[in-house]
Amino acid sequence: MRVLATAKIEAAAPEGGESILIQFLKAYRDAVQYVVDGIWLLGDTPSEESLHKMFYNELRRLGFRAHHVSEIYKRAREVVEGAKRNRGSKPVLKKLTARIHPLDYRVDFSAKVLRIAVLNSQWVGLRLKWYKYLDKYLDGSWKPGEILVSCRNRKILVYITSHRDVKPIDFRTVMGIDINFNNITYTVIDLSGSLVTIGVIPFKGLEKLFI
Numbered sequence: 215m216r217v218l219a220t221a222k223i224e225a226a227a228p229e230g231g232e233s234i235l236i237q238f239l240k241a242y243r244d245a246v247q248y249v250v251d252g253i254w255l256l257g258d259t260p261s262e263e264s265l266h267k268m269f270y271n272e273l274r275r276l277g278f279r280a281h282h283v284s285e286i287y288k289r290a291r292e293v294v295e296g297a298k299r300n301r302g303s304k305p306v307l308k309k310l311t312a313r314i315h316p317l318d319y320r321v322d323f324s325a326k327v328l329r330i331a332v333l334n335s336q337w338v339g340l341r342l343k344w345y346k347y348l349d350k351y352l353d354g355s356w357k358p359g360e361i362l363v364s365c366r367n368r369k370i371l372v373y374i375t376s377h378r379d380v381k382p383i384d385f386r387t388v389m390g391i392d393i394n395f396n397n398i399t400y401t402v403i404d405l406s407g408s409l410v411t412i413g414v415i416p417f418k419g420l421e422k423l424f425i
Contacts, residue, residue: 215382216380221348221374221376222373223344223348223371224369224371225328225342225372226341228339231338231339232368235370237333238338239312239363239365241276241278242286243310243312245278246293249269250304250305251304253268254294259291259294262284265290269287276333282318285360310364310366311362311363311364313361313362314331315360316359318331321358326343326344328342328372355378356376356377356378359375359377386404387405387410388402388404390403397414399415400413400415
């Protein structure tokens with residue numbers, strides 16, 4: 215079984231780097247919107263192979279790397295399928311967020327620096343604001359995956375995903391939870407049906423909500 219974790223980290227770009235990053239994020243958003251506009255009226259959402267034939271060359275001419283383009287396809291399909299599933303109107307994207315493939319970034323955890331590939335073979339370096347709890351992902355057992363880079367109100371945020379494989383253990387007990395107006399009652403039994411423990415936790419959440 216694979217376990218995923220996402221770390222949210224605030225970042226800062228050196229002088230001049232922020233404007234380059236924002237330019238990339240705007241171009242990325244506009245590219246996703248372009249693909250959304252191009253496939254919205256189609257009956258079925260095209261496969262990634264079809265999207266590649268429709269948009270690859272044009273997006274590459276705009277300065278995106280090959281993996282940028284594949285992530286743009288993926289995001290556009292998610293947006294269109296989600297909107298149609300909810301019977302919504304054609305989405306208009308506003309947020310400055312880009313999904314970055316592992317081959318399009320380099321991270322130095324010891325120096326707390328992240329480098330991201332942007333338009334036209336440029337790279338932007340970001341200084342990461344570190345938190346102690348992030349150290350547990352650096353023991354070699356977690357493998358970094360794709361990241362999300364976002365900018366809102368001039369604040370840069372990086373979401374780094376990591377994963378590792380774990381072996382599920384066999385469970386030995388089952389817990390039942392009963393949420394009442396003024397308490398939570400829990401009961402734990404073993405696999406033979408014998409009672410292990412029972413307890414009551416005071417809780418007034420529903421009482422405050424409905425009374």
